Amino acid sequence: MIRKNTKIVSSNGKPENNLYIPFGLTATAGDMEGEVDLVWEPVEGSNSYVVQISRSKNKPANWIQEDVITKSSYTVSRLKSGSMYWFRIAAVSPAGQGIWSEPVNKKAP
Secondary structure, eight states: OOOTTOEEEOTTSOEEEEEEOOOOOEEEEOSSTTOEEEEOOOOTTOSEEEEEEESOTTOGGGOEEEEEESSSEEEEOSOOTTOEEEEEEEEEETTEEOOOOOOEEEEOO
């Protein structure tokens, strides 16, 4: 499990991109059918976040980019009701993209 304020460090011990891994990602039913609300703790030093979605957590090729946003919350819409989805977030700074959060899953309402 990834802990809050975990920085990714390179082999020389220095932080890469000076970004923390997004922590506390949760997925809950949205207000409308086919919507899932994502919320996570803001990452210090980030100016945006990449949101990805997948139907299979363990197949890297199945992850697709949903959006790039500036807030630490997002509503995924147009999902097939009753289907299971996986979600993950990465923080982005001027130095580049950080490491992906621990994926979470939710069945679309």
